[in-house]
Amino acid sequence: MNPEDLKYTEAHEWIGFQKGAYVVGITDFAQEQLGEITHVDLPEVGAKAQQGDPVAAVDSVKAWSEVYAPVSGIVVAVNEALENEPERVNKDPYGAGWFFKMGDVNVADLDALMDAAAYREFLNKQDH
Amino acid sequence: MRRTPLFDEYAACGAKITDFHGWSLPIQFSGIIAEHQHTRRRAGLFDCSHMGEFILRGDAAIRAFDRMVISDMVSLKPGRCRYTAILNDRGSIVDDCVGLRLAADELYLVTNAGPLKRLAALLGGPGVENVSDATAKLDLQGPASRQVLLDIGLRDIASLGYWTGRRCAWKGKELIATRAGYTGELGYELFTPAEHASALWRALIAHPAVLPCGLGARDTLRMEMCYPLYGQDITEDTTPLEAGMDRFIAWESEFPGKAALLAQRDGGCARRLTPIVSDTRQAPRHGFEVRHNGEPVGVVTSGGFGPSVERGIGLAYVPPAFAAPGTRLTVGPRAVPVTTAEAPVYRHGTCRMRFEE
Numbered sequence: 001m002n003p004e005d006l007k008y009t010e011a012h013e014w015i016g017f018q019k020g021a022y023v024v025g026i027t028d029f030a031q032e033q034l035g036e037i038t039h040v041d042l043p044e045v046g047a048k049a050q051q052g053d054p055v056a057a058v059d060s061v062k063a064w065s066e067v068y069a070p071v072s073g074i075v076v077a078v079n080e081a082l083e084n085e086p087e088r089v090n091k092d093p094y095g096a097g098w099f100f101k102m103g104d105v106n107v108a109d110l111d112a113l114m115d116a117a118a119y120r121e122f123l124n125k126q127d128h
Numbered sequence: 129m130r131r132t133p134l135f136d137e138y139a140a141c142g143a144k145i146t147d148f149h150g151w152s153l154p155i156q157f158s159g160i161i162a163e164h165q166h167t168r169r170r171a172g173l174f175d176c177s178h179m180g181e182f183i184l185r186g187d188a189a190i191r192a193f194d195r196m197v198i199s200d201m202v203s204l205k206p207g208r209c210r211y212t213a214i215l216n217d218r219g220s221i222v223d224d225c226v227g228l229r230l231a232a233d234e235l236y237l238v239t240n241a242g243p244l245k246r247l248a249a250l251l252g253g254p255g256v257e258n259v260s261d262a263t264a265k266l267d268l269q270g271p272a273s274r275q276v277l278l279d280i281g282l283r284d285i286a287s288l289g290y291w292t293g294r295r296c297a298w299k300g301k302e303l304i305a306t307r308a309g310y311t312g313e314l315g316y317e318l319f320t321p322a323e324h325a326s327a328l329w330r331a332l333i334a335h336p337a338v339l340p341c342g343l344g345a346r347d348t349l350r351m352e353m354c355y356p357l358y359g360q361d362i363t364e365d366t367t368p369l370e371a372g373m374d375r376f377i378a379w380e381s382e383f384p385g386k387a388a389l390l391a392q393r394d395g396g397c398a399r400r401l402t403p404i405v406s407d408t409r410q411a412p413r414h415g416f417e418v419r420h421n422g423e424p425v426g427v428v429t430s431g432g433f434g435p436s437v438e439r440g441i442g443l444a445y446v447p448p449a450f451a452a453p454g455t456r457l458t459v460g461p462r463a464v465p466v467t468t469a470e471a472p473v474y475r476h477g478t479c480r481m482r483f484e485e
Contacts, residue, residue, distance in 0.1 A: 035344075036161055038433040039409035039440070041462060057410070057462055059440070061160040061344060061433055064413045066461070086409075 001120070002027060003094055007070070007110055008119035014094065015070040015113065021077065021101040024070060026058065029123055031093045034060035037086045042078040043100055049073065051109045056099055058089065071109035073102040132177035133264045133322040137329050141340045149242045149359070151178040154342035163345035164435045167311055171270035172341035173332050180239035180260040181319060182251055183230075189255030190235050193227075196250065198368060198389075200378040204229045209291045209308050211376055214250065215385030219367045219392060223247050224358055228293040228306050236293070236304060238265070238317070240358040264325030269315030269349070271478045272337040277316060280331045285316055290480050293317075298328070311349035312477030351441055352434045354403045354471035360414065361401060361429040361443050367392055370445065371401045372471075399426060400451040403473055404442050404459070404466040409433060411440030416460035418444050425450050428459055436474050440464065 002008065006016040012030035015022055031037065039059040049055045049069035056067035078100045082088060089097035114122060129152045138145065143154035154175070157163065166172055184190050194201040199212035206229045213224040223243040228236040239247050248258050268276060277285050284296035285305050293306030301324050309315035320328050332338050347357070356362045362371045367385075369377075369392050377389070404412055412431030417424050431442030442459075446468070450457065455468040 035156070036159060038161075039411070041410055054461070059409065059411050059433060061348065061435075062155070064411065064460075 002116045004116045006094070007113035007115060008122075009068065009070050009113055010122065011068050013067060013070050015102075015110070021103055022071065022073065022105050023098050023101050024067075025093055025098040026067060026089065027119070028093050030065075031090050031097070033063075034058065034065065035062045036060055037089045040079075040082040040086045040089065040099065042080075042082065043075045045075055045078060047075045049075065049102075051106070051112075067099060069102070070113060071102065071105050071107075073105035075100050076103040077101040130178070132175055133325040134175045134177060134266075134329050137326055138175075141333065143340075143342065146343065148178065148343060151241060153178060154340075156342040156344045157340045160342070160344035160348060161435045163339060163341040164348045166339040167270045167313060167341060167345060167349055168436055169271070170337045170339070171268055171272040171276050171335075172311075172345060173329070173338050174267040174269065174341050174346055175264075175329070176267050176317070177264040177322075177325065178241040179265050180241065180244040180247065180258070181263045181265070182237040182239070182248075183257045183259055184235040184237060184251075184255060185257070186233055186255040189253065190233070192253060193235065193237070193251065194381070196383060198373075198377045198381075198383055200381055201227055201235065204235075206231050207292050207294060209293050209306055213362075213368055213373065213376070214247070215368070215383065215389070216364060217385055217388065219385035219388030220364045221358075221362045221366060221368060221371070222250070222364060224356075224362060226306070226308055228304070230293070230295065230304070236319075238306075238319075242359045262322055264320050264322050264328075266318045266320065266325065266328055266332065267310070267315060268318065268332060268338070269309055269311040270313045270337075271481070273313070273315050274483065276332065276335045276337050279335060282318075286483070288316070289482070303328075309479050310346065310353075310355055312353040312472060312474055312479055313349075314478040314481045347430075348432055348435055351430055351432055351443070352436055352472065352474035353477065354443060354473060356401060356443065357430060366401075366445075367397075369393060369397050370399055397448060399445040400448050401429070401443055402446050402451040403469045403471050404428070404431075404444050404457065405437070405469045405473055406440030407465045407467070409438065409440055410462075410464050412442035412444065412459045412464065412466060418446055419458045419463070420450050420455070425457070431459075434473060436476075440466070441473050442466075
């Protein structure tokens, strides 16, 4: 399910520190809700974002959604493989389906996010 | 929520259910893209039993209906179908529907689910029977659909040309078949008494060429053909002229809303429903604002990913000045670049296929 070492937002993004950068993607719940993903619109490398800014977008056969920066920082890398294989987000949302990496992050912003247990509880409250 | 006579068949086919105008209907079975592609290549089966059906019997009932709609239904020859619409006094669309002249004195009418109650009240009168609840509608669409129906023993459909229909016999029971379609592919709509719907559904999905399909694929297929969807692209706030339905209007006939429509015809439409195609797979979406050089000029009413054209596609209302094919526009908060196009966006459909008898 939702990896324990990540932090989560109410807009269903995840963020985790991996190999020197903060990696961002959308959760398994988000990809399941969206269905087959047909396009991912990624930010420019070097783009500055404040926590909560819309920086990317994801299109599926059913819907469209913006993806928000979980923390303030600078985009240092994007997952270019999603351009030709957006279905990676469906298949592996916490791995090969990552969206972008952030550097120069305001670490204090992480405190406002949910841990895996809190996100699980948040999801339980969603589907009634 | 209401259920069609085929609701109990969905689970065995792995359906995901959604609420469509108060009906529990499958949004998808195996996956929207797979269902879309299968319909373009072989045959997709759609449960459209939520739609309305009326039988109009006798010359007086047919003439009364003819006076309500934008097309000439009196001249419609037995065995042929015609697309038409009922307007309000402002010339806007209450419903669009398909009529089949079953016989000289009998008209079969197929309507949308949304405005059904309203329509039943408008149509009600001598010789008019609302058979919506007693009728299931199964749409089999795709290049293999004719062969599938012949294989299951529905031989009466063999003679049907595009936009025709007839009474058929299947396993000793009567059903009505039309060959109209909403996907751009060769396809048939089968209207059967509700109690026989499951037997027909099972016979069809048992055929190796047939895949059950949901509303999701129905939407992507019709968007690639630029067919408007009632309640979304055409509503009680849009006229047939704005929606590009000019060729269905019989100007010599009288019908409610005609004065408003004439004024619009002579004064010019402020907006036209226009196909748009994205530069990429990123799609226009219902409700997106349309901009030209950054200035708002219109709104997207339908949008999504077109699996056969591998682009984001949609329909948008824009002023005629921006409706000419090839006009560059942007849509939505991320300014997705799109180009206006001629309908249909998908040009390899098999719907007009001819057969030797």
